[in-house]
Amino acid sequence: MKLGLKSICLAGAIFLMACAQNKEAEEVDYRLKWLFNVSTVGDLYAENRGYFMRHGLKVNVKPGGPERDALKELELGHAQFGVASADQVLRAAAKGAPILVLAQLFQVNPLHWIYRPDQISFSSGDDLKGKRIGVTFGGNDEAILRALLARYGIAENQVTLFSVRYDYMPFYEKRVDFWPLYLNAQAVIIGEKLEKAGEPFAFLSPDQLGVRFVANSVVTTREMVEKRPETVKRFLAALLEGWRDALDPRHEEQAIQVLLEADRETPEAVVRRQLPVTRELMLPPAGIAFGTIDTAAWKQTEAILRSQKLIPGPVDVESLLFTFK
Amino acid sequence: MLHRRIYQFLIIYAIGLGLLLALKYGLNLSDYVIPSPDEIVRTGRSYGGPYLLAVLNTLAVAILGHILAIGLATLVAVIGRLTAWIGSFIRTAAYNIQAYPIVAVAPIIFILLGDGLQSRLLIAAMICYFPLLLSFIGVFSEPIREIEHFYESTGRMTWRLQIKIRAFENIQKLTTVIVGSATMAMVGTIVAEFIAATAGIGYSIRIALYQSDLAKILVALFWIGVGTSFYLVSLEWVGNALQKRLRSL
Amino acid sequence: MPLEGRHISYRYPNSAGEVFTDLNFRLNSPGFHALFGPSGVGKTTLARMLSGAIKGYAGEMIENEMRRVLYTYNLERLPGWSNVRVHFEEVAPAADRRRMEELIETFDIADQAGSRFHRLSLGQQNRANLIRYLLQEFDLLIMDESLANVDELTREKIILKIKAVYPERCFLYISHNVAEVAKFCSQVFVLRSPSRSPQLVAAQGCDHREGDESDPGRLERAMLEIVHAA
Numbered sequence: 001m002k003l004g005l006k007s008i009c010l011a012g013a014i015f016l017m018a019c020a021q022n023k024e025a026e027e028v029d030y031r032l033k034w035l036f037n038v039s040t041v042g043d044l045y046a047e048n049r050g051y052f053m054r055h056g057l058k059v060n061v062k063p064g065g066p067e068r069d070a071l072k073e074l075e076l077g078h079a080q081f082g083v084a085s086a087d088q089v090l091r092a093a094a095k096g097a098p099i100l101v102l103a104q105l106f107q108v109n110p111l112h113w114i115y116r117p118d119q120i121s122f123s124s125g126d127d128l129k130g131k132r133i134g135v136t137f138g139g140n141d142e143a144i145l146r147a148l149l150a151r152y153g154i155a156e157n158q159v160t161l162f163s164v165r166y167d168y169m170p171f172y173e174k175r176v177d178f179w180p181l182y183l184n185a186q187a188v189i190i191g192e193k194l195e196k197a198g199e200p201f202a203f204l205s206p207d208q209l210g211v212r213f214v215a216n217s218v219v220t221t222r223e224m225v226e227k228r229p230e231t232v233k234r235f236l237a238a239l240l241e242g243w244r245d246a247l248d249p250r251h252e253e254q255a256i257q258v259l260l261e262a263d264r265e266t267p268e269a270v271v272r273r274q275l276p277v278t279r280e281l282m283l284p285p286a287g288i289a290f291g292t293i294d295t296a297a298w299k300q301t302e303a304i305l306r307s308q309k310l311i312p313g314p315v316d317v318e319s320l321l322f323t324f325k
Numbered sequence: 326m327l328h329r330r331i332y333q334f335l336i337i338y339a340i341g342l343g344l345l346l347a348l349k350y351g352l353n354l355s356d357y358v359i360p361s362p363d364e365i366v367r368t369g370r371s372y373g374g375p376y377l378l379a380v381l382n383t384l385a386v387a388i389l390g391h392i393l394a395i396g397l398a399t400l401v402a403v404i405g406r407l408t409a410w411i412g413s414f415i416r417t418a419a420y421n422i423q424a425y426p427i428v429a430v431a432p433i434i435f436i437l438l439g440d441g442l443q444s445r446l447l448i449a450a451m452i453c454y455f456p457l458l459l460s461f462i463g464v465f466s467e468p469i470r471e472i473e474h475f476y477e478s479t480g481r482m483t484w485r486l487q488i489k490i491r492a493f494e495n496i497q498k499l500t501t502v503i504v505g506s507a508t509m510a511m512v513g514t515i516v517a518e519f520i521a522a523t524a525g526i527g528y529s530i531r532i533a534l535y536q537s538d539l540a541k542i543l544v545a546l547f548w549i550g551v552g553t554s555f556y557l558v559s560l561e562w563v564g565n566a567l568q569k570r571l572r573s574l
Numbered sequence: 575m576p577l578e579g580r581h582i583s584y585r586y587p588n589s590a591g592e593v594f595t596d597l598n599f600r601l602n603s604p605g606f607h608a609l610f611g612p613s614g615v616g617k618t619t620l621a622r623m624l625s626g627a628i629k630g631y632a633g634e635m636i637e638n639e640m641r642r643v644l645y646t647y648n649l650e651r652l653p654g655w656s657n658v659r660v661h662f663e664e665v666a667p668a669a670d671r672r673r674m675e676e677l678i679e680t681f682d683i684a685d686q687a688g689s690r691f692h693r694l695s696l697g698q699q700n701r702a703n704l705i706r707y708l709l710q711e712f713d714l715l716i717m718d719e720s721l722a723n724v725d726e727l728t729r730e731k732i733i734l735k736i737k738a739v740y741p742e743r744c745f746l747y748i749s750h751n752v753a754e755v756a757k758f759c760s761q762v763f764v765l766r767s768p769s770r771s772p773q774l775v776a777a778q779g780c781d782h783r784e785g786d787e788s789d790p791g792r793l794e795r796a797m798l799e800i801v802h803a804a
Contacts, residue, residue: 066534069537071357071537072357072358072537075354075355075357075358076352076354076358088537091357091536091537091538092355092357092537093357094357095355095356095357095360095364096355096356096357097355097356097357097358098355136535137523137532138531138532138533138535138536139535163440163523165432165435165440165521165523166432166521167432167436169436310536471649471650471651472650472651472652472653474646474647474650475646475650475665475703475706475707478625478644478645479644479665479710481665489653489655490653493653493654493655494654
C-alpha cells in the first residue's frame with residue numbers, strides 16, 4: 001500500500017512539472033513557404049526533436065502552399081514567423097509591409113534549368129541565344145531568366161520562351177531545351193528518369209552565371225522584434241540549431257525519418273537523394289554561420305526586380321535585414 | 326442605359342471593394358495585404374486593357390463551349406427519349422458524372438490535348454453539359470399528354486413534332502437552365518485556365534497570385550463581372566425575345 | 575353490328591377491386607349515343623378501352639366495322655406556336671376546308687380562330703379541340719366531357735350540327751347531363767358500379783334531330799328510364 005501511495009505521488013509530481021513546463025512554453029505559429037518537403041527539413045527537425053521546447057517555445061510549424069502567403073499571415077497576426085523568398089519579401093516591403101528578415105536558408109537558389117548536354121552546347125550565358133527555354137510566367141524563374149538574358153545582352157526575341165505547367169512531357173519529348181526545376185526537389189526525380197533512359201543531363205545554375213536571386217528566408221514583423229525581442233531571439237536560436245543539426249551528415253538518418261513522417265508523398269529513396277543536394281545549397285562556406293544573410297545577394301535581387309519593374313520603386317534592403325547585435 | 330444586371334454587379338463590386346478598404350484602414354494593413362485605392366486605379370489603367378482582352382478571350386471560349394454543350398445535350402436528350410431504358414441510363418450516368426468536379430479533370434485534359442483552344446473549349450463544354458443534359462432529358466422525355474394525345478391517336482405524331490411540342494411547352498424552363506449554365510461555363514473556363522492554361526483571364530489571375538498582387542486580381546474580377554453580366558443579359562434577351570415571338574398574336 | 579364488348583372485366587394495376595365485372599354492351603348502329611353514369615364509375619376507363627389505349631383486360635372486344643376509334647377529352651390543348659385556324663388547316667385535308675369553316679361558324683369560334691389557343695376561353699378551347707377531331711377520319715368518336723364549359727344553347731347547336739353533318743358516323747358522348755343525353759342521344763349506356771349486375775344497362779334516348787318536333791312526354795320517360803337504370 002505504501003508503494004502504491006508513493007507511485008501516485010510521483011506520478012502526480014511529474015504531471016505537475018509537465019503542466020508547469022507547458023505553462024511556461026510560449027506558443028507561436030510558424031508558416032512555411034510550401035508544403036512539407038526536403039526544403040523544410042530543418043524546420044521540422046527543430047520542432048520534432050524538441051529544439052523549440054528547450055528554448056521555452058511551443059512552435060506550430062504549418063505547411064505553406066499555393067494559396068498561402070506567410071507575409072500576409074504575419075501582417076494579419078495569424079503567424080508570428082514565416083518563410084518567404086526574397087522576391088516576396090521585397091514586393092511586400094515595397095508596399096509598406098512591416099517585415100524583417102531574420103535568416104537566409106538557401107545560400108544558393110535551388111532554381112536551376114535542366115538540359116541535355118549531348119544535344120545542347122552550353123558553356124556560358126551567351127549560349128542561351130536561339131534556345132527554347134521553359135519558364136513559369138509570373139514566377140521566380142521568369143524574373144531570374146530575364147535577369148540572365150539582360151546580363152548577357154540577349155533580347156527576348158532571340159530566345160523562345162515556353163510556358164511551363166506542372167507536367168514535364170514537353171521536356172521529355174525534347175520540345176524544350178531548358179526546363180526550370182528545383183535542384184533539390186524535381187531534379188532528383190527527372191534526373192533519375194533520364195538516367196534510366198540513358199540520357200545525360202546537366203544543370204544551368206543562374207548563381208554560377210552571376211545572377212544571384214535569394215530564395216527562402218525566415219521572416220517576422222517589426223512589431224515582433226520591437227515588442228517581443230526575447231521570443232524572436234529564442235525562436236531564431238532554436239531554429240538555426242535545428243537546421244544545423246538536420247543538415248549535419250551525422251544526423252542524416254534522423255532527419256530523413258522526421259521528413260518521411262511529415263511528407264508522406266515523396267518516396268524514401270527520393271528523399272535520401274534530395275537531402276545531400278539540399279545540404280549543398282543551404283550550407284554557407286566554412287567559417288560562416290548557418291542562416292547568415294548575404295546582403296550583396298539581396299541587393300542584387302532587389303536590382304533585378306526593380307529593373308524588371310516588378311517592384312514600383314527602390315527598396316532599402318539593409319533596413320529589411322535584421323541581425324541581433 | 327445599362328441593364329439592371331450590370332448595375333447590380335457594379336453595386337456588388339463597389340460594396341465588396343468598400344468592405345476591403347474598410348478592413349484595410351480599420352486594421353491598418355499595408356498595401357501588400359490590401360492595395361490602396363491609388364494602386365488599384367494605377368493597376369486598372371495599366372492592366373485594364375490586357376485584362377479586358379483576356380476576359381473576352383475567356384468569354385469567347387465559354388460561349389463556344391456553352392453552345393457546344395447545348396447542341397450535344399439536345400442531341401443526346403433527343404436520343405434519350407427513344408426508349409425508357411436508354412433515357413434512364415443516360416439520366417443516371419449524367420446525374421452521377423455531374424457530381425464529379427470536372428475542373429479536377431482539367432489537368433489531365435491539358436496534358437492530353439495541350440494548351441490550345443481545344444482543351445479550354447472541352448472543359449467549358451463539359452462543365453455545363455451535364456446539368457443541361459439532365460434538364461433537357463427531363464423535358465424531352467416527359468410527355469405533354471394534353472397536346473400529344475391528338476397526334477398519337479390520329480397517327481400524325483413524329484419524333485420532330487414530339488420534340489417541338491415538349492420544347493415549346495417548356496421554353497421557360499429551358500431558357501432558365503441555359504442562362505444558369507452560362508455562368509457555369511464562364512466560371513469553369515476561368516478555373517480551368519487558372520489550373521493549367523496559358524491564355525485567358527484565369528491564367529492572368531494565376532500570375533497575379535504568384536505575385537501576390539491583389540490589385541491585379543481586383544481588376545480581373547471587375548472585367549470578369551462585366552463580361553459575365555453582358556453575356557447573361559444577352560442570353561436573357563434572346564430567351565425573352567424568343568418567348569415573346571412564340572406567344573404573340 | 576358495329577361494336578360489341580363481351581364479359582369485360584378489368585382491375586387497375588396495383589388495385590384490390592375490379593372496376594368492371596363481366597361487362598357487356600352492344601353498340602348497334604351509327605348515331606349519336608351516350609355513356610352515362612356517376613363520377614368515378616369508370617366511364618373514362620371504358621372509353622379508353624374502346625379506343626385501344628387500355629389493354630390487358632379480360633373478355634372480348636369485337637370491333638367489326640369500328641376500326642378507327644378516336645377518344646377526345648376536355649383537357650386537351652392545341653400547340654401554342656400558331657393560331658387555331660392554322661392548326662385546323664394542318665390536320666384537315668384540303669377537301670374538307672369548307673366543312674372546317676362550317677364547323678368554325680356553327681361552333682361559334684369564328685372570331686377567335688385567328689388567335690392562339692391560350693387566348694381562348696375554356697369553352698372556346700373545348701370547341702376548337704372538338705372541331706379538329708371532327709375533321710379526322712373515324713368510325714367512332716368518343717367525346718369525354720368535350721362540351722364542358724359551353725353554354726346550353728351552343729351545346730344544343732353543336733350536337734345537332736354533328737348529327738346533321740355526320741349521320742353515318744358513330745359518336746359516344748360522355749356527359750353528366752341526364753336531360754341532354756335523354757334528348758339528343760339514341761342509345762344511352764348507363765354504367766353502374768361493379769357490385770350491380772348487369773353493370774351496363776342500355777336505355778333509349780329521344781335522338782332528337784334538327785327540325786324534329788319537341789316531345790316533352792317522351793323526353794320525361796327517357797330521363798326516368800336513365801335515372802332509374804343509374
